[in-house]
Amino acid sequence: MKKILAIAAAAALTAGVSAFAANPFSDVSTDDWAYQAVSDLSDQGVVEGYPDGTFKGERNITRYELAQIIARLMAKEDQLNAEQRATLDKLAGEYADELANLGVRVSNLEKKVGNLYWSGDARMRYKDNSYDKADGWDGRMRINVKGQVNDSTTINGRLTYNMNFKGNDGNNAGKVTIKDGDDSASFGDDDNGVYMDILNVKHQFGKDVAVTLGRYANNFGNQGSWRFGDSHDFDGAELSYGANKFNAAVGFGRFQTNYNSNTTYTIDDNGEITKTDANALIDDQEALYVKAGYDFNFAKLTADYLKFENNNDKLNDELYGVDLAIPFGKAWNLQGEYVKNTTTDYSNDDAWNVGLQYSTLNWKKPGTFGLGVWYNDIGSATYLGGSGLSTNILDGIAANKGDNELKFWNVIGDVTLLKNVNLHAEYAFGADLDKGSDPDDAWTVSLNYKF
Template structure:
């Protein structure tokens, strides 16, 4: 059905192709690899041609015309052999934007083999750390695989490998995500398995995009309003409170969240309810190492509420977030908040685009969930302080298509009832494929 719709879209658009003669698409010359690839496919009887039905492999054509040729081949992809299909997938990837303008959904066909789709990212990162920790020089690669079961169901997995370049770390590869997603119509979906999760709207104290949970969720999204609720258990260090005496992140929890786009602003709300108690490090108890002793001081079942707001103003974005742990013991700081300003947007496909943001953060030890999307180690100080206040600046610039430089700087930190951490910074090269 999708291929029939795609063909219909091409036919409708090609009927008036003369009106697009002045379209500013750049020319594809006979010396371009894509042009040669189409010539080769034409000689194999695969190419049906462009608007007039014949392919003239002797003059320049526009990228728009090339996209029409590719769309026609996509409509009969199941008739191609493996080599022809691989060539077509590469062409579809090169002309994805033009195909999208034609209404043809290519779904990253350059990364598709049958019903399997591959994608990934890699990072090379240097970290100048605070808290007397050694500087870091490390790498990470993540490979995503998506299996399209049918029009409504897919299975998603992710392989992860992290490596320390400064030590003798041989590293190991693991699968940190594996879940199934089923769509009910276009707005409702159900997901089961080990899956990613994030809360709030900034990559700080409740959103790291790396760890997740084992469980299920049901979600609704109509483009303006999004709602989700689920139940499960956090995995890795995400969900392990900084104050927890037993490092008990393997707690069942349920959550609910929602967001609405008002066009002039976007508002989000979150709720997290733990089903197990998290014990607290008892004040005044010092062990032989001079650190606070981890003792069984009875805690509570954490219950957190959060709200976040983004207000775009031309190229700027004003953002803020507030969280509260409503069941935190009195010995803990039960709130966290931040406010900041960003400018620009680094587009992975557009070299030279960039963004920059700066924010002030106040993070209580009764709220921080023990994992962060920030790449400095500044938040490690929360484990030995009641509250940490600091500034954070970060920026991205797209150096080439699918290549970005990222940098962060955390500074002017003030720890309540703890040692103030030094400034920390990091820089990394990031790649998508």
């Protein structure tokens, strides 16, 4: 598409936004049929010319250039009427990959106040726990904020609040326990207050390279499985690269506490105080990681490397992971993952899982759904704490420390009930723990909301 035609189409989205604009480019005359469109969009900051003052309207526009225009139009979304916003949503969906590389969140629900962008999610969840733990009913709200410092730099934050509606379900979020010999006392409630679990600055160098500094979610492997999700946050620095079908990242820093754990302070006979965070097996440990992925069209391959600098008795210092996803048909996906700890003395030093999924899930389209079934075989030397799952089936690995192995099945389902309203369910069953009591079946169901 010629650049001049694309600009004329974009101008239709901002009709009425600008009333007057001066001639900005030397190669666009007042007699040109697209003069008014080019001038208006230039005045609004939607299009830019070249350093020599020209527009070059007859040159073919690239997808990346058009994505830049769409991103700037999204910043003016509150000035558009319903029809214009609908058209902009379609454009944003078509150019989602390019907008992602620009750091733009594709959603007509994202709100902009000045140079701040707001979005969020909420969850209401019921859990039927394993290991004779009481069932749980909890809620969570997260508010995301992005501050646009300039065209290449953003400040990103996320505020989170967790609430237990049914009292303590065994997670003790926000609990503090002090032990002195056989005596103990607990303080706090089952809610953990508002905390900021993400706070970082991201600087983009061109469209392919970025540097992130601060606290960010650090995920490994596929997130429909046993490996931990963003419940473990990471304080550090990451250099990332993404172009076409290849992406890579390298980072260094410290893992931070799982916020759904309780804290125990133990006082010994000498008055020394020891702090313990339950379920936070890698809390405050320095780590170096490397990740890379490539989309071969017929399959997606990702790999990761994780090296700890300050080890504890549970986890040794070097792990490798690989994940392969093979799509087939329009909605099917076969996925498998393998992880190995190369430095432990445990015989159960690796883990793997395989899953089959069917998904047409789209948060904007009621009735779309996804369903997957997974088989997991987890060696204790690879378990870092936390989980990408919502059930507590992995508590057996954490509670029975040492050389151990857990095998289990889990089914995960999602359906869009209303626009931006999702029903999520998980069921873990058939668990076999090598040493210790086998876990009972566990399940969870939740309503999830995006805004």
